[in-house]
Amino acid sequence: MPDDLTRLTITEASALLKQRQVSSVELLQASLERIAATEDRIHAFITLTGHTALEQARRADDMLAKGQGNALTGIPAAVKDVISTKGTRTTCGSKILEPFVPIYDANVITLLDEAGYVMLGKTNMDEFAMGSSGENSAYGPTHNPWALDRVPGGSSAGSAASVAAGQAFYALGSDTGGSIRQPAALSGVVGLKPTYGRVSRYGLVAFASSLDQIGPFTRSVRDAALVFEAIAGHDQRDSTSAEIDVPAIADSLTGDIKGLRVGVPREYFVDGMDPAVREAVEGAIRQLESLGAHIDTEVALPSTGLGVAVYYVIAPSEASSNLARYDGVKYGYSYQDGASMWENMERTRQHGFGEEVKRRIMVGTYALSAGYYDAYYLKAQQIRTLIRREFDAAFQKYDVLVTPVTPTPAFKIGEKTSDPLQMYLNDVCTIPVNIAGLPGISLPCGFATAEDGARLPIGVQILAKPFDEASLFRAAHAYEQSTDWHKQSPPL
Amino acid sequence: MALTPDEVRHIAHLARLGLTDADVAKFAPQLSEILDYFDRLKAVDTAGIPPTAYPLDLHNILRDDVPDPPSDPETILKNAPNREGNLLRVRAILDE
Numbered sequence: 001m002p003d004d005l006t007r008l009t010i011t012e013a014s015a016l017l018k019q020r021q022v023s024s025v026e027l028l029q030a031s032l033e034r035i036a037a038t039e040d041r042i043h044a045f046i047t048l049t050g051h052t053a054l055e056q057a058r059r060a061d062d063m064l065a066k067g068q069g070n071a072l073t074g075i076p077a078a079v080k081d082v083i084s085t086k087g088t089r090t091t092c093g094s095k096i097l098e099p100f101v102p103i104y105d106a107n108v109i110t111l112l113d114e115a116g117y118v119m120l121g122k123t124n125m126d127e128f129a130m131g132s133s134g135e136n137s138a139y140g141p142t143h144n145p146w147a148l149d150r151v152p153g154g155s156s157a158g159s160a161a162s163v164a165a166g167q168a169f170y171a172l173g174s175d176t177g178g179s180i181r182q183p184a185a186l187s188g189v190v191g192l193k194p195t196y197g198r199v200s201r202y203g204l205v206a207f208a209s210s211l212d213q214i215g216p217f218t219r220s221v222r223d224a225a226l227v228f229e230a231i232a233g234h235d236q237r238d239s240t241s242a243e244i245d246v247p248a249i250a251d252s253l254t255g256d257i258k259g260l261r262v263g264v265p266r267e268y269f270v271d272g273m274d275p276a277v278r279e280a281v282e283g284a285i286r287q288l289e290s291l292g293a294h295i296d297t298e299v300a301l302p303s304t305g306l307g308v309a310v311y312y313v314i315a316p317s318e319a320s321s322n323l324a325r326y327d328g329v330k331y332g333y334s335y336q337d338g339a340s341m342w343e344n345m346e347r348t349r350q351h352g353f354g355e356e357v358k359r360r361i362m363v364g365t366y367a368l369s370a371g372y373y374d375a376y377y378l379k380a381q382q383i384r385t386l387i388r389r390e391f392d393a394a395f396q397k398y399d400v401l402v403t404p405v406t407p408t409p410a411f412k413i414g415e416k417t418s419d420p421l422q423m424y425l426n427d428v429c430t431i432p433v434n435i436a437g438l439p440g441i442s443l444p445c446g447f448a449t450a451e452d453g454a455r456l457p458i459g460v461q462i463l464a465k466p467f468d469e470a471s472l473f474r475a476a477h478a479y480e481q482s483t484d485w486h487k488q489s490p491p492l
Numbered sequence: 493m494a495l496t497p498d499e500v501r502h503i504a505h506l507a508r509l510g511l512t513d514a515d516v517a518k519f520a521p522q523l524s525e526i527l528d529y530f531d532r533l534k535a536v537d538t539a540g541i542p543p544t545a546y547p548l549d550l551h552n553i554l555r556d557d558v559p560d561p562p563s564d565p566e567t568i569l570k571n572a573p574n575r576e577g578n579l580l581r582v583r584a585i586l587d588e
Contacts, residue, residue, distance in 0.1 A: 197548045239555075242548060305532075308529075310533065324508075334573030340583055341584065344583055350509065362507065366503050366523070366527070376533075379533050379536075379538060380533060381543030381544050383536055385543065386538070386541060437546075437547020466547070
């Protein structure tokens with residue numbers, strides 16, 4: 001048995017479980033000890049569920065003893081607090097849902113539960129998944145395990161940090177404009193946003209319904225494929241969930257990418273990009289070439305620069321509608337001392353929502369209001385079509401596209417909070433992927449050295465056409481296996 | 493485009509969002525800057541381009557209407573901030 005169980009991949013831990021060299025209860029104890037040793041510095045969790053996790057681990061050990069289960073059986077996981085968990089508080093990082101206990105499980109939780117999963121707890125996040133740093137949580141910021149005075153990225157801040165810190169073997173997050181891929185890059189782990197429609201959104205608390213998608217954080221590409229296979233598939237309770245078979249990917253990964261057609265869209269190498277990020281991503285592209293891929297750097301996606309504006313019309317518009325449900329009547333925080341029902345509602349939302357959520361509700365309400373709908377919302381939806389068409393044309397010529405994930409490595413906590421628009425521009429490389437509904441993965445490709453000496457992870461993003469996660473994983477796995485970036489762990 | 497404090501209050505009213513005067517003073521320039529950033533969309537020629545509401549080309553998804561077991565009212569109402577029996581209690585919605 002290895003000395004430190006908490007650095008194992010799912011693949012490695014699952015093999016030990018199947019050989020009965022380690023038990024799920026032992027993996028859980030290792031995770032809980034790691035959480036106890038690091039959580040006061042990381043703050044990855046809003047709610048810990050160690051007690052129910054022990055029951056789940058014992059059940060998983062029973063399943064494994066009978067030869068049942070799959071690669072995820074008995075592996076301790078963390079779940080972003082935007083995914084409904086029956087009987088376990090689900091806050092969305094918001095004060096307005098502080099006392100809220102869901103009455104049903106999200107579909108992804110039901111699927112993992114059938115496989116004998118072990119849930120360590122619910123992870124910290126930007127309120128209602130609105131943010132790129134984790135700083136918008138009503139429960140305080142999560143700290144980057146590589147540099148504790150820096151953000152881990154967001155909005156799935158705690159999920160990324162918990163996997164990077166060795167607390168959880170994998171974690172679920174959600175990605176509306178980059179909320180899995182961006183924190184994965186800044187925290188030095190693998191993060192996958194599946195194709196829109198691949199994973200059921202049933203039980204995912206809605207932010208922007210035409211963009212939201214659940215996906216995993218892991219310590220290897222193969223692990224991401226394992227979780228993807230477990231949570232993907234049609235669910236009739238989500239009418240946008242696709243009736244398309246999920247391929248078996250993890251066991252088909254060979255590391256061979258000879259002849260793979262790789263496009264590199266130059267628009268993603270934006271002005272102001274950190275030179276270390278540019279160097280690392282270009283190094284990853286050269287590495288793919290040395291592995292036998294055909295690289296073409298003359299890809300044009302000319303509407304890329306419109307992505308952030310399109311997104312910040314569409315996502316807040318959908319959010320302003322989705323968040324209308326938080327009125328203090330049926331559940332959650334409720335202001336009770338007003339003179340009328342309307343006053344109670346307005347005060348509930350005033351005290352229950354944080355500043356960024358208010359700002360986006362205002363933007364969305366404005367964009368959808370009479371006289372502005374055509375100029376903002378309809379226009380953004382039309383440009384959404386243009387962005388999709390450009391990707392469609394690119395994927396006629398290429399199997400995958402390779403880009404940076406973020407223009408810079410992790411920034412300091414508090415550094416960007418005063419300027420909302422500058423914070424939005426962090427998502428320039430991840431947003432177009434949600435607009436077009438594509439699958440995208442972020443994986444480690446190097447490190448930058450900060451002025452204060454901190455060693456900060458850098459990610460590279462690989463995109464494929466809708467429902468072609470197989471090509472994306474093929475490229476990502478081949479690259480990863482030819483490097484050791486993913487094997488490095490933070491100095492905690 | 494600069495939003496006035498009254499315009500900010502009007503948007504907040506539409507969204508049933510209580511704001512303090514300090515909130516209004518903070519949001520007015522921030523929202524104005526964000527709306528200015530959207531101006532780049534106006535320059536794009538979108539004549540004849542259909543809007544995309546969802547990335548997938550899905551229409552009229554139907555399924556059989558099969559009842560699931562109902563949720564237990566007590567479990568649901570445990571989340572209620574203010575209840576009376578099996579009802580949710582709110583302030584009067586009509587002026588007297």
